[in-house]
Amino acid sequence: MLLRFVCALLCCLAGFAQAEPAGSTPHKAYLTLIIDDLGQNLPRDRRVLALPGPVTAAIMPDTPHATEFAREAHRAGKIVILHMPMDPATGPYAWHPELPIEELQKRLNAAFEKVPFTAGINNHMGSRMTAQPAAMAWLMAELQHRHKFFVDSRTSAQTVAAQQAQKIDLASVSRDVFLDDERTEAAISTQLQTAIALAHKQGSAVMIGHPYPQTLAVLERELPRLKAQGIDWIDIRQMISVRSNRAMAGHGKDGVYR
Template sequence: MTGACRRTALRLGLLLGLLSSAALAGGLADATPATAARPARLSLIIDDLGQHPARDRRVLALPGPVALAILPDTRHATSLAEQAHRAGKTVLLHLPMAPANGRFAWQPNLPRAELQSRLQAALLAVPYASGVNNHMGSVMTTQPQAMTELMRELQRRHLFFLDSRTSPRTVAAASAQREQLASLSRDVFLDDDASPEAVAERFQTAIALARRQGSVVLIGHPYDSTLALLERELPRLAALGIEWIDIGQMIAIRGNRAVAAHGRGGIYR
């Protein structure tokens, strides 16, 4: 898929996100299993990029629509975002959130003006970002007011949000849904345990989930074990009956609906 096609798919995803609240008001069923007419689909995001150029290059070299989540406070953030954009990849700002710290981090009790200033600075460090996902954030994503303010700001900037779901108490996706912001939630972390055996097991879990619920949103990190598995297994997805799609297409397909693990009737808990 070309860079132009990716951007078209993302725009469609954003439009459907804006329309999703009307559909949700009428009540939506949870995701349904893949069928012959509805293939199983997978979207892949690699977090924590911008720190190691050799690993970043391996991510860029993956053959399909991988999305790159780039940390703003890394030495290579800006140059990597520019390279990813030229390669037609989707760029995300991987925004640090408490318990993460640093000059870009969103933390509780910071005034609204400071939060907005940090977001603006982070977006300048990661040009061409189409959306934002949280780096860490097990504390910050549980703060309803801050998450509402974030989603309103992203709506104003025409950016989407991906909830990495680093806490079972996250309200980020629910806040995005209430604000009619185009958004997604992570289904599977590929490498909480970065041993090759564990990464392989999690990848198979993701494939099974895609088949069961029709789609899966998968997040990994630039570990050697993760990249080795992806380099080996991603070219085989089509033979497994899995369609690897851009994150914008996944937004369009899910239409801001929560899958069963994250809510009921399409509404995030």
């Protein structure tokens, strides 16, 4: 009698487990962090390398410490990307819509030489440049040839950069949240929580910040708490794999960039 009761109980429990909805298990929530505008100030930028996790270091080519800091970041095990100046950015490396492809290539080559160990690139500024389909198509094909990925910083709603990357299945991903458009610790903390909430909602979020003192103070304080908030902090390559080149709802429809 006792044996039959135990067997019946086990069967009931097994049936209950099978009846639980699939959504009852918390889904993964992934977060990636990119810090832009690096290479200008070594003591400041080294605080970025000291952050406790897989920060991506986006280094500008037209900065005094670009090459040296790229080497330091690489030695520290961080992923290095080229923070490529694009119109309305100015300077010797900046891309502008009126430049011929030959000049764009010359400037890209020079930028890659200045920033070694790069795994990919993202755009610095670029609201005008990333809206140029022909130039963005050329860039994505060039990056594919070089075996590098692309991160669309999405500095403009008119960007077609990620769209062009998706067309040729180039490894790429798009930014979801800027942390520090407003340079106060309160505002940056709010943006970080926005990114965390978005990661829980859609499964992942890509954050971009800058090495401002306020940003670094918030990150130094809050990043060690991510795990307790159900967040897996992953590097940019892992994020590209997680998203499989699909657009998030804020970037397109049904996984296709608009």
